[in-house]
Amino acid sequence: MIQYWPRYQSLELNKQVVSLFYNTRQKLSHNLSNYTNCKLYVDLLDHNNKRKLFSNVLIELEIIILDIIALDLTITSIKLLSSKILFDLIYKSLKRFIPECKYSYDDFFSISSTYWRIILNEYHLLIEHLLIYLTHGSSKIQDHFFVFDYEKTPISHVYVLFENLLVQVSDLIIYCILSKKNSLFSIITFIKNNHLSNISYFSMRSITLFLNTLLVQSIIQLYISQPKSIYDSRYKVWLLSSSGLVIKYIYVSRLDDIYLLSKFQLLIFFFIEIQDLIVPQVEKFVFIISKIFLYVFVSFLGNSVIFCIRFILSSIYNNYK
Template sequence: MNTILNEMTIKYWPNRQSISLNNAVVDLFIETEKKLTLKTNNQSQQYLYLDILNNITRTKILQSILSEFKELILDMIEINLSTRMLKKLNQKIVKIFIDRVLSKFFVQFKFNNTILNNNKLKYHYHNLTDYLLIYLIFGSSQIENDIFLFETLCTPYNHVKVLLENFIIHIGNIIIKQLIDNLNNSLNINKFLKKQNICNKLYTSNRSIILFLNNLKWQNLIQSYIYDIKSIYNERQKIWIISSEGIISKYIYLSKGQRIRSINQIKIIFLFWLELKDLLIPKTEKFFIQIAKYFLYCSINLFSNLILILIRIIVFYLNK
């Protein structure tokens, strides 16, 4: 009875294009907009490029991304792309979207936009963005069944909500990373942030900015070559969401097959090592445990026999 009641209370995402889907998208944007007015400070125990901004500026950027994303979704609905064409153009669409948000951000703070044009935008693209766009434009029926833990026709509303929150934070991180890369060094970064009055108080000195950037580089390196591979192996994907405490990270299930094609040879070797480790270590542990048991058994027997011999010797001498 409780199971039936729980299933009835779960809100599912609409399956196909309809008024219900349009209403769900509107509700989702309204809910997310309200959440962005709450805390957006980083509570994930990991560094984000967004951390270098004060709370007011960080919130404004995330709100601006959401606003631009609304326009993007409306434009794409008007264009009436097919699902196949959307999947084919997804990366280009997101690239154009990031360029648009970057340009508006730089204009807002009177940053030299020619620097952006002279630097190639680099960002980590993953399939979660594809799925988010499909959910919002076509509904859940256009998602393959083996991607997530649930059937596509029973996609929870909250699942799409966390994908949207993750997308907004991910894009915000890319924008600030691009800003930092364009400013080139810690002195320029410090000068720009102070001049615009958008700096986090924790990073007001040149030394603190250098430390922050070094920590980010080291974290990204470890994330890319260790934790991301482990996530693929365990079929998980880290996402960023907005909680009542601020920005936190969580993991969701994501099919390994969808991501393994995009990793390089070094990462494939590490992934192979993880597979091999899980195959060999249990057997090796079992072997050593068995050897340890035999050794312990023999040691106890030997010790017991030695004690018996010692007792007999003592008794023999006492009888004499």
Template sequence: MSKKIIVKYWPNQQSISLNNAVVDLFIETEKKLALNIDNQSQQYLYLDILNNITRTELLQSILNEFKELILDMIEINLDPTMLVKLNKKIIAIFIHRVSSNFFFKFKFDHKTFDNSKLKDYYSHLIDCLLTYLIFGSSYIENDIFLFETLYTPYNHVKVLLEDFIIQIGNIMMKQLICNLHNSLNINKFLKQQNICNKLYTSNRSIILFLNNLKWQNLVQSYIYDIKSFYNERQKVWIISSEGIISKYIYLSKDKKIQSLNQIKIIFIFWLEIKDLLIPKTEKFIIQIAKYFLYCSINLFSNLILILIRIIVFYLNK
């Protein structure tokens, strides 16, 4: 007999069950951060420039600060609507606080995070994560994800939390790199603080790393993000047994079309046309190919018959 899989759901309302679920989630995530967090996604992250020890410390610091943020949000008793309105400001303050605490030991003067750089789709995922942790799943809008809000899988919230931690760490390292301005300063700072990934210990390797990141971000922004938008998918980063990997989850983006610029809208229009025309074109080409193959076979058969008759005719002579 096959074993019945029991799905664990996230609590719907503020309750003891929700508090226990949040505590369990944080404990599980802490344990995963203590394991391997190498980047196994085949894509570059700004976090890659740190060695394993520092990367782990950074992500653990983010998780610890996030615990305090959740407690603060519960204490001030914000309603869900106000939470969504203040989301970007809350995250900007959070990133500044984490950066201040983490980089203080390195005596690095970082700049305040610009919340306008936080992408809308990612801001929306943070809205959902905060709502899940503070209010429960019943306060999430319907039709955002594939499942009904009252039956939100526990693992779904776990994915959002892991993605949040990795994304915040990535934003912080991007901010650090931007504040250092050039590869020489980056190389000098990382070496002095002994926090550099051994793969990027030379100035040349750092330049190559940053160029690869810029190219990847450009392609991601103008191709993959738009394709994901069109297919209503969202890439998230999770911590697996092998390390950090990327996955895709369903995320409805019907309301986000207004935020796209003209180039991206044209690309989406092209995808629509492609999806409309290519299947019909393929069908037409296949049909033509079948007729061509049929005619070719008939022609070849007739030529063989004619050739046989000619040979028989000359043999009879």
């Protein structure tokens, strides 16, 4: 039986939020390894540090939710402040994770990079709707934004958004730390001094390959995967499972996201349309040609076999004659 998220502020909503935090904390005892084809900066950490980081993000997120409720922020205020709330969550979780970190708030959010652009294009999907679900209920979500009616929002849907925020914020924290290091040597030194490294990334070569892979992945994500997801009305989410971190896709309305794309990114729409138009025709043509070729080949092979049999029989007959 499907259970639905509470629609309004109520005791039931508070209970569901408490259960959400509790159940997510329980999941942190599971395997947190990433076995997908998509890398994360947080993969650099060993299991204990990854669990510690996720736990710190949960603590700071809980504080933020309590503050929003205490201040009685309206939906409009949450939407206006959602990007700042995200930045605060990243920064405060980082300071909790590594207290001796001396970077200031401005140091981190003056970052300009491909990966940061990806997040800025999707921050409303990452945190805005989740904050509304947790503090005001599903009735305040824009109708028809998701594929189901807001009055029947599955509890599992809110869990998906919650776990995705947890994983992506944790990943952003490690990214922010590494992006402020001015050399590979300083990155490796920081990792070693803080005992963060996963054994898979122990050598300088493995860390270099890891960071270069993430850079290429970010470029592909920004200029190809993200525009395609917007065109397909999909959003990639990260989830916690008993077998490790997994990727899923949910359907959302992304019409407003089109205005955030550059002209180069919009070109992907054109290529997708060309693909949708031409590929089926090419496949149909190849299928017909293949059938014709197969028919000719089978006919030729059949006639050849018959000819060989007749030739053999004729030879046998002539020998006996």
